[in-house]
Amino acid sequence: MAVNGAETAEKIKSLIYKTCLYQDDCEWKNWLDLCSDDFNYYIRAYSPEIQKDMEYMGGPKEYMESITGQLRKHNIDDSPLKRHGIVYRVDVADDNKSATAVTSLTVFQTLLGGNSSHVDSGTTGIFLVGRYNDKFVIDGNDVKFIEREVRLDTRRLDKGTHWPI
Amino acid sequence: MSARNHEQWNAQPKLQSGEWVDSKIYSDEEIFEEELEKIWKQMWIPVCHESELKNAYDFRTMTIAREPVIVVRGKDMKVRAFLNVCPHRGNMIERRPSGSFAKSTPSGTPKTMTCMFHAWQFDMKGKCVNITRKEEGYQDRLCESDVGLRELKSEVYFGGFIWVSLNDNINQTVEEFAAGALDSLAPSVNEEPLEVFHYHKAIIDCNYKLWHDTNCEFYHDYLHYHNRITGFNDEYFARKNTGFKGGHVNVGSFEVQYENYEGFHSREELSFPHLPANQWYMIDMFPGVNFNLRGSALRSDIMTPLGPNKVMIEFRGLGLASDSPKDRKIRIDHHNSIWGPFGRNLCEDLIAVTGQGAAMQSGSESRQILHGRHENETIHDENGMRHYYEEWGRWVGRSPSHPDQPFVEPAETA
Numbered sequence: 304m305a306v307n308g309a310e311t312a313e314k315i316k317s318l319i320y321k322t323c324l325y326q327d328d329c330e331w332k333n334w335l336d337l338c339s340d341d342f343n344y345y346i347r348a349y350s351p352e353i354q355k356d357m358e359y360m361g362g363p364k365e366y367m368e369s370i371t372g373q374l375r376k377h378n379i380d381d382s383p384l385k386r387h388g389i390v391y392r393v394d395v396a397d398d399n400k401s402a403t404a405v406t407s408l409t410v411f412q413t414l415l416g417g418n419s420s421h422v423d424s425g426t427t428g429i430f431l432v433g434r435y436n437d438k439f440v441i442d443g444n445d446v447k448f449i450e451r452e453v454r455l456d457t458r459r460l461d462k463g464t465h466w467p468i
Numbered sequence: 469m470s471a472r473n474h475e476q477w478n479a480q481p482k483l484q485s486g487e488w489v490d491s492k493i494y495s496d497e498e499i500f501e502e503e504l505e506k507i508w509k510q511m512w513i514p515v516c517h518e519s520e521l522k523n524a525y526d527f528r529t530m531t532i533a534r535e536p537v538i539v540v541r542g543k544d545m546k547v548r549a550f551l552n553v554c555p556h557r558g559n560m561i562e563r564r565p566s567g568s569f570a571k572s573t574p575s576g577t578p579k580t581m582t583c584m585f586h587a588w589q590f591d592m593k594g595k596c597v598n599i600t601r602k603e604e605g606y607q608d609r610l611c612e613s614d615v616g617l618r619e620l621k622s623e624v625y626f627g628g629f630i631w632v633s634l635n636d637n638i639n640q641t642v643e644e645f646a647a648g649a650l651d652s653l654a655p656s657v658n659e660e661p662l663e664v665f666h667y668h669k670a671i672i673d674c675n676y677k678l679w680h681d682t683n684c685e686f687y688h689d690y691l692h693y694h695n696r697i698t699g700f701n702d703e704y705f706a707r708k709n710t711g712f713k714g715g716h717v718n719v720g721s722f723e724v725q726y727e728n729y730e731g732f733h734s735r736e737e738l739s740f741p742h743l744p745a746n747q748w749y750m751i752d753m754f755p756g757v758n759f760n761l762r763g764s765a766l767r768s769d770i771m772t773p774l775g776p777n778k779v780m781i782e783f784r785g786l787g788l789a790s791d792s793p794k795d796r797k798i799r800i801d802h803h804n805s806i807w808g809p810f811g812r813n814l815c816e817d818l819i820a821v822t823g824q825g826a827a828m829q830s831g832s833e834s835r836q837i838l839h840g841r842h843e844n845e846t847i848h849d850e851n852g853m854r855h856y857y858e859e860w861g862r863w864v865g866r867s868p869s870h871p872d873q874p875f876v877e878p879a880e881t882a
Binding site for chain 2: 346348350351352353354355357358359360361362365366369370372373376377378379380416418419458459460461462463464465466467468
């Protein structure tokens, strides 16, 4: 890690936590503003059932902007998701121009409607478990996401969600 | 009359018999148990795809009507199905969802199915090949030939799906069972080998038939913003629902205008063989299987009923085994952007049916569920569901509209 790597690593941790807050609050534009124009997003999982690596969702920044911009037109499950991330590791390249980070991720869902809102609303359960595997581009003081892979362990996703994780 | 009182609410609908069902068929414990015995244990059920067992000694496990099932590929490359139960003490032989018997296990040697409990071993044809300390325990009273696995009827049919039946006496092939319902897509899925690229599951609180209904009727496209703007046109409304013997339904195709949804594009470049660009077929097989082909990607829904108000749905996505990595990635995007667990449509369907499940829980008051739309058997006609429930009535022996009364053949088909 370069001399100023520790400072960059702290900046990256802060950036990752910022994405959790923005996504928790469905502030998709603010989330994507933290990403470079070349950003790509993926949700992937390995399936022991079919013994294959799978990609549940994926696309460049433009695509993510497009589908999040149309969410209000969809019948979505409004039960809020809360991302609990712990950044396990940040590696800043020696030239201080790129970095990677691994974040352990648990996403909780607090039901709004559930199956029957009278019974279920307010109930919190684990929605999914996985990791963020992030890549960054660094330009001086400016750090932006260039790739986020959400690597899931969970493959039973029941109703799923329209929202990026 | 506007809102109705209890008596009015429960009055018989002003529709013909067969144009509504009693919600009890979605919630009653006794009816559910009858369905497992009279339907699910009697039918052909597709349990997985042959690409999930590519090599000799590969296996997949699953259940049908609570019975543990294992599908294995033998040294002769033939796929066979067995009850996944050791004949010794009734233990489940293999617990993993998939894998290979080519290598040894902690309790057993390679190329055998070994029950970890007492290390009894079986070959890929279900023959018992080793009873540990046999002579000491059984002397000459029991030998390997007495304790083979229970083999189940199985067939590979329709693009490589593996179909299994718990009914040893089933008197139809899968082709006969399908009764022509799969024919419209057969050239497209049989032209070259297919491969599964996607799998996820949902366990949701609703009866399995409600999920099947949702796949059968397209009137619910009002639920989907994507389908409204890429579909609703004259060609869409002319799509035909065609019933086939056995309760199966085929929903005819039309050309989807994917580019009408911002960020989406035509799927023309990767159409399945013999399929015009951007077509969308749906085949609903009795009692709970759906094949859905949107031009470039095939989706299958295989239902496992878990209770009157609980079903597991396994979602698979399939492409051509010959796909280049680039084509496969595009095909996966096409599939998951609509049908993945984070796609535009699937979660909307799942939200809707769990809403039905919540309103039809066991013990709740019976409701009349209307299946009475008539539109010349086109896309928003509910003839597909009517056709399904007629068959359901035959198998269960109950009237779908009055489940406490016996099923009577409709006059026109009696």
